[in-house]
Amino acid sequence: NSLTVSEQRELEQRLQKRQVKEFMSLFGNLVDNCFTACVDDFTSKALSGREGGCIQRCVAKSMTTQTRLSERFAELNQAMTAEMQNKRF
């Protein structure tokens, strides 16, 4: 299962591409969620102060959420992997 140096380099390139893709989808979901949650008044074509503030808080809160859940995910995933290793050997 161990990779040679050139395989590792190939893998890293693919993962970098994936990361760009994931960041794009993250950004897209942020736009979806925050626009959907904050913008509801179509009597004007410019964002109101209230809408702009809501979007700013939505982005901040979403990023804290993302960070917190990613920490939990890493912990839980590590625990699960360790448990599976124990079962296997």
Place this chain on the structure above:
Amino acid sequence: NSLTVSEQRELEQRLQKRQVKEFMSLFGNLVDNCFTACVDDFTSKALSGREGGCIQRCVAKSMTTQTRLSERFAELNQAMTAEMQNKRF
């Protein structure tokens, strides 16, 4: 439109990849649906007996649904294909 043996082998390999991908997305949707439908109590960090039972029934029911709809799909798709053949010739 008929494929040579080597083309057929290439196609089979691709379809196998697709099948793995589709199974993954099926599993993912199952997790989404059953977690969303069954888990709503966050006063504890372990699944309650009620939630666990709900998930088990959700998986069973979803698989029956999937199987039934796949049978209907196959029938309807065959009928549609036959009809299109008749129109063409």
Place this chain on the structure above:
Amino acid sequence: NSLTVSEQRELEQRLQKRQVKEFMSLFGNLVDNCFTACVDDFTSKALSGREGGCIQRCVAKSMTTQTRLSERFAELNQAMTAEMQNKRF
């Protein structure tokens, strides 16, 4: 940033593939939306006149919506690109 003739040809081929893919996803969304919005009576296995009419209006309205929003998108995207060019130089 400018492409050679052969690079341009390669790009066009890729964009054509993407366009087919986008049309497919557009069509899929249309089916999702119009079926979800219009079909709710499962006492029969054939579409009723009301459901069929609703689907027809839904397709027409969705296409007008798509066209209108695409025009707005092109205008806004052009304005944004122009603005970014001005900032850069």
Place this chain on the structure above:
Amino acid sequence: MFGFGARAPTSAEKVAAVENELKVVAEMHTRMVKICSLKCVDKTYREGELSKGEAVCLDRCAAKFFEAHAKISDHLQQQSAQQGGGFGM
């Protein structure tokens, strides 16, 4: 629409064409399962089996889905022809 121009298709193109056709059918299947589950299956999961009513609803939903799919495909072609094609993209 999926023609290869004047020359004979390469092996890769032939395989891709068959793969694409199967992909279109697979996506239609996935879409149908999602929509008809949503329309017909009770989400409380008090039971792990489909009720008689749910099963009949799934069968009818599948039939209506195929009919709607064909109808929408026809409408789209008509309207694209009228508008000079393109659906605004």
Place this chain on the structure above:
Amino acid sequence: MFGFGARAPTSAEKVAAVENELKVVAEMHTRMVKICSLKCVDKTYREGELSKGEAVCLDRCAAKFFEAHAKISDHLQQQSAQQGGGFGM
């Protein structure tokens, strides 16, 4: 972020870079159509045409979407810079 390091980009990389830019724009377009249709278009489909009110709503929604998109992009860059980047992934 999308640099090719010190060496000159290969043909494949140049084509992929242009393709990627167009893909980002296409995804933004798709997202806008989905959100603004949801915000502005009545889903009963008693009419096959957009009402005056719906059309105006779509125009304003498109403008607000572009503004929100830029705002969110800015917020994200600021917060990523503050947190030392990464958005928790």
Place this chain on the structure above:
Amino acid sequence: MFGFGARAPTSAEKVAAVENELKVVAEMHTRMVKICSLKCVDKTYREGELSKGEAVCLDRCAAKFFEAHAKISDHLQQQSAQQGGGFGM
């Protein structure tokens, strides 16, 4: 399931296998973020920070998500084995 048959895997296959494993984990992560945000985070965005209650809810939701994920994976394997595999596809 992801075996390479009798022969030794090629470089491309080895890289793809590692990439695939990481992709499965990444999708699970994305899914968890989406579901737990939906379950725990208030969408009015009057505040830009997570409340204490929301933070605790996210932690518990993450733990429950992992438990449910494992449970569903087990159920699926059992039922697939009983039904002779395939999940109807």
